[in-house]
């Protein structure tokens with residue numbers, strides 16, 4: 001079977017200060033090229049690694065515009081939820097989001113927790129680890145999804161987590177590939193980390209992150225890289241074939257990303273770092289994101305999981321009301 005994988009499209013209505021183009025127009029062109037590539041490579045399914053939308057409540061106009069393009073795909077579209085698709089990092093809010101709406105309407109299919117099995121020239125299990133606040137903390141259970149049965153030829157796990165090849169800033173929870181024990185997946189398709197990483201094979205699993213389809217920052221990395229998709233070919237008894245296909249419709253970084261704003265951002269980032277440092281010196285809590293504070297406190301005070309879950313649900317509701325007011 002053949003698959004096309006793309007991730008982090010961040011579909012949104014308004015353009016960003018950091019970009020000089022109309023993001024919606026650019027995204028439309030890119031997604032039409034994805035549709036073209038899906039047909040050209042005759043893939044059995046398109047897989048989306050999360051952050052389809054830039055926020056859970058993208059305008060109806062934008063959702064209509066892009067749902068139409070997505071539904072023109074010549075094959076099924078499977079997706080996993082990213083942090084931008086849901087409210088307050090809580091996958092339970094999915095039914096209230098635009099991604100949830102597209103799933104309900106059958107424009108795409110969110111991969112259920114237990115995974116699904118596709119029957120083509122071989123049997124492929126698709127599993128998903130959607131983003132959740134603790135995906136890269138503790139035992140990292142989300143990465144250890146098992147095969148449903150022994151007749152599965154290939155197991156693909158789509159992950160929307162901070163999966164990286166090298167250790168990252170300690171303040172941001174992340175998972176280093178080499179630190180994972182052997183997984184029960186043949187291929188891990190990762191989103192979330194927009195720069196992507198070089199495809200790697202570790203402990204019998206391929207790890208792939210082609211980078212975000214939309215360049216959302218003005219970093220040197222984003223300036224220099226070309227958004228791309230993955231064509232994955234799985235055949236019984238043959239080696240797994242992975243091809244990275246850069247989009248021809250993607251403009252050069254310096255044509256769409258503003259260098260002026262890049263300098264500005266640099267300055268802001270420095271100021272922010274200084275501010276964070278100050279907080280760190282003043283406050284004992286290591287992390288000050290409300291969800292992190294909640295986690296830290298509940299651990300410290302040994303609060304029961306039921307209570308923590310309820311608090312998280314309430315935070316999600318609150319976040320949703322706030323976002324609506326934005």
Ligand SMILES: [Mn+2]
Pocket residue numbers: 008050051082084192194212
């Ligand atoms: Mn993203």
